Amino acid sequence: MCNRASVKVTGHEIAKVMNAPFPDADKFTPVFDANGFDRPHMPVLAKGEIRLMDWGLMPNWPSKTLSEQLQLSKFTLNARNDTIFEKASFKNSIWNENPDQVKRCVIPLTGFYEPHTYEGKKYPFYIYPKNEPFFYVAGIYSFWKDPIGGDWHVTFSMITTEPNRILKKIHNVATTSDDQRMIVILEKRNIELWMDPLLPKEGVKQLMQPCPEEIMGAHSVSRNLYSPKVDSNTPEIIDYFPYEDLKFDDELYYGFNLK
DNA sequence: CCAGACGTTGTT
DNA sequence: GTCTGG
DNA sequence: CCAGACGTTGTT
DNA sequence: GTCTGG
Helix, strand or coil, X not given: CCCEEEECCCHHHHHHHHCCCCCCHXXXXXXXXXXXXXXXXXXXXXXXXXXXXXXXXXXXXXXXXXXXXXXXXXXCCEEECCCCCCCCCCHHHHXXXXXXXXXXXXXXXXXXXXXXXXXXXXXXXXXXECCCCCEEEEXXXXXXXXXXXXXXXXXXXXXXECCCHHHHHHCCCCCCCCXXXXXXXXXXXXXXXXXXXXXXXXXXXXXXXXXXXXXXXXXXXXXXXXXXXXXXXXXXXXXXXXCHHHCCCXXXXXXXXXX
């Protein structure tokens, strides 16, 4: 699962790199530790424009209360690529006969966090792009209008797929199922194709693949990431923090960005 | 057919 | 709204 | 969707 | 084989 990420640059830098307008750029504050369970506002590219959306998709069903939607959204931080076309909450966003209804998006991340488990203990790792400013994460989004008050909620999910070698090694224990997941990271040249509403279902499926490990670096970081007593939204939180316990393995100890 | 779910895999 | 479990 | 039913109303 | 109850 991917439930923590960093977007540690300004809205204006995102707009520049992604070459797309971001009207609300000033409303975005760079973040080093965005926790999905806190429903952060994140910059998301959709329909040629970057806008702020809330992490955790709320399906566009009528006659639901905000509290029901908030409950559901705790489980929609991610959407599995193998069932996304069938699930009631996701199917209308990922693909639709009517191209106007298609809601695929791209979330630019400067990095994300996953825990490594060793002898029952958790060791947080930070994973970041080696040669690009961002990971371009494949996502879907949704509009929902609160029947009470009429507020519009624009929300999104990050799609997950099978892990590559690095993520398999870091994110080694899944809680209740035995399969491991990794977010779908698109090649920059596939961003437009991913969001093309006329892309057939098969084309959509083909883009939801694990990315090559060569594009990523990764290293362990401080457990302050998980501490409720420490403000983890600081530039230092992404810094390399070695754990003697992991010395038995060079990659886990020194990081995956050695050579 | 209808009631009930609708979703994923975390950490302190 | 639409699927699923019984 | 699948397991389980699937049928009617007496006579000596 | 096909309907129905759950």
